[in-house]
Structure formats: C-alpha cells, structure tokens
Amino acid sequence: MSYENILLEKDDKLAVITINRPQSLNALNAKTIQEISSAMDELNADESCRAIIITGSGEKSFVAGADIKEFSDFGQEKAEELARNGHNTLFNKIENTSKPVIAAVNGFALGGGLELAMACHIRYASENAKLGLPEVTLGLIPGYGGTQRLPKLVGKGIANEMIFSAKMIPAQRAKEIGLVNEVYPIEELLTKTKELASIIANNSPMAISKAIQAVNLSDTDKGFESEIKYFGELFEMQDKQEGVTAFLEKRKPNF
Template sequence: MCDTDYDNVYIEREDSLATIYVDRPEVRNSVNLDTIVEITNAIKKVGRDEKTRVIVLTGHGERAFIGGGDIKQFQDKSGIWFQREFRPATHDLERAIEESMHPVLAAVNGDALGGGTEIAMMCDMIVAAASARFGQPEIRLGIIPNAGGTQRLAHLVGSLKAKELILTGRHISAEEAADIGLINEVVSDDAFEERVCELAAELAAGPALAQWFGKRAVNATRTNLNTGLQLEAALSGLLFNTRDKEEGMGAFFEDRDPNFEGYSKDEDGRNQS
C-alpha cells in the first residue's frame, strides 16, 4: 500500500514494515524546511499504526538518499530565521526518530551528504549501498553542520575523525564510513534492497518492547547531547549572518571556488536580522 498524502515524501507499507521515501529526485533528494516537516509527520504517522514494527527511511531513485540541505532555501536566510524556523524543525525530526517505539533503519541507497549524513545518524541503524557517499561539507559554504552533525558524528567516530570530516568537508565512501564506525554495514549495490528487507524482517520479528527499551537505554548514554545540540544551533545561527556564509553559498551557485575572508573586527557590527 502506498501513501502519497505528502508533496516531498511518500510511504509504502508491507505487513509490519513502513518505508518512507524522500522524493525530490530533481534536487537529489535535498531537504528544505517543508521536507523535514513531512519526514517528521510521516514517521509519527506510521508509528501510530498498530501494524508497524520497523520503519525504513530511504531516498527515491538511485542517485541519493538525501543529497544534503536545499542550499537555495538557505542562501538569503538570517540567523534569526535559522533559530526560529529551521532548527526547531530539525529538532522535531530528531525527537520523532529517537523517541519512536520502533527501530528506524536508514537505508542509504546513494549520496548522504550534509543533512543526509545528519538525518542518517539520527536513525537507530545505517545500512549503505557500496556506491553511497557520506560527508559533512557545510564548511565549504562557510557554515557548520546544523542538524546535530557536530554532536552525533563525534559520538560515533570520535572527536579527531569528526573534526577531520567537519573541518575539511571531504566526502567518504561507504566502505570508509563502515571502517570508522559511522555506519553498521555496507552492501553491494545489487544486493542492497534484499539486505535491507532481510534486516527489516529480522527487526520486525524481535520483541518490540525490549527493542524500544534497549533503544532508549543506549540513547541515554549521550549525556551531554542536548547541551551540545544547543551550542551547535547557537553557533550555526551566528554563522548565517557572516560574509563567509554569503560567499560560500554564492560560490556554490556560481560553480566556483569560494574566497573566504575569515574573521575581521568590522564583522562585529553587522546586523542582518
């Protein structure tokens, strides 16, 4: 059964499995504010269905899981917009995934960059096709990961590797992502869908309450997560008001290398709110 009540996502249900597809192939499934809200609502909707035992989040098509954030939406936005609109929406998505009673499996069938890596890391398990790529390339736009990436990445791979990926913005293969502990498993492209179905069936056959409590207990080990997320949001909001953010996003759309200025004292007096 297919649920197409949304503009940017759709849901397929088969027995106890609910699969949520991000469906913006024209922009490599990049997420804007509306898409984040729709993913959140879809997760809550399938979670309320008594038949649901496992949720799979994936991308429609072969090119991308979630190719990143929709930079077109971010280009002319201020830190006030980020704090008032965007960050609360991503926080709601985090809570929907992490507080779901059901295991949420990220099936990364293509590029998971920027927000794609961040949303995958919100999930309980991550399985990737061999051709998938991961990365936090926000630094190339003059900003930092702003949907929990600085916190969850460090928790999964350690602070040194997290700083390497965040400060360089480089992309990594699914194989390297598995090697550093960012994902659970990498599968050949040909066997990917079969493996996702197999793992989903294994999860669906498990004891639902024990899985829920196990998920809650593991999530509780991240004792400073909320404090870190608040700091990340505050710093991200400040960066939305900088010249380097304007230059980075402008260079992206003009297909050129950015020329970052860095910090200067006259930046202190800027007011773009």
C-alpha cells in the same frame, strides 16, 4: 495521508519512507522535513508497524543535503529557528522514536542527508554511497545534529577531520570507522535492509522501545540507572511473560 515529496509503503510489519525529489537529488526542504515527520507520526500510531526504513529515490542519492535556496538570505534569528525546528520536527523525533529506524543510504548522504542518516538507529549503505558534512565550505557548520551525533559514532578525531575538511568518504571507509553498519551493492541494499528490519520486527516491541531509550542515554550520567529501571519495568509487561514462557516451552515467542 497523501504526500508530495515522499513515498510511504507499508508491508506487513515494515514501512519504507522514500524521499522522492530526484530532480534535486532528494535534497531536504522544509516541506520534505515536515512530510517525513508526519509519516513518522503516522507509523508510530500504527501498532502493526514494527520497523521503519528511510531511503532515497533512485540510485544516485539518499539525500544530497539541505535545500540551500530556502535559507540563503536568512539572518541569525531565522537560521537558529530553522535548526531548532529541524531538531524538534524530525531529527530528534527519529532518534527518540519507540520504533527502530534504519537508514538505507543509496548514494550521496551529504550535510542534512548524513545528519538524517545519523539520527536513525542503524545505517546500511550502498557501495556507491558518499558521505560527508560539507557545511564549512559554505561558511557554516552542521545544524541538524552533525556536530553532536558524528563524534558519538566515530570519535572526536575523525568527526573533526570530516567536519573541518568537508571531504566526502566512500561507503567502505564509513564502515571502517563505524559510521555505517554494512555495505552492499546498490541493487541489494533495500533487500538487505528489509531482511534486518524483518528480524528486528519479530522481536519484542516493548523491549526494543526500552532498549532505544536506554541506548540513547548511554553517554549520560543517567545511562546505568535508566537501564536498571527499564529492565525492571519490562518484568511487568506482557512481552516479558510471552518471551519467557515461549523459552521454557521451547517455541518461538509470538509478540
């Protein structure tokens, strides 16, 4: 499939989705959201793909936010539809996909850009990254999951501070509060992200899929029961047999 606003590269078990709108600092518009969603569908259907990286083109910006021009004249009904479609089309799809998705945050991750990164399962950032949710400066609030995912990652107090103040934080501060996992020089970011993705890609895809589901339920009353259920289900799957057999035979498993 051909895309206009993103680049899709596949290399062995890894895939990289690059948001490619440098003229607008990779801002998210409706077409870009749909293209990322379509790429996710393509990669989820590809059994050879074990891990997905999402990044932005250039060194200035991961995603500098939503394309404000697209919704500047919306009323309530159209605005709610915009947010709901974003959740269903992309952000929830990433969070609940069966394959691990890692954000390589290169530069600005603001508004919808930070919300996109937070929907991913893991976040690495470049040293020049700046992260924030500036929506209240527009008289709005985050609409693509920012008010829900940020408190889970950093706690309510820090989330409230970031949302209410609209201030950007640097990458090292983002690491201190648990918003990103690691920080690297910009020239090393994608390499380090691929290294992590490669390690993950060699583990059991069946187990990782169940782990994603269980972790996503960790803040609900279904969390513990889901872990027990998925743990049991894996005992009936091929990967468990291979993993245990390889351990007993003192060799690396071949998933």
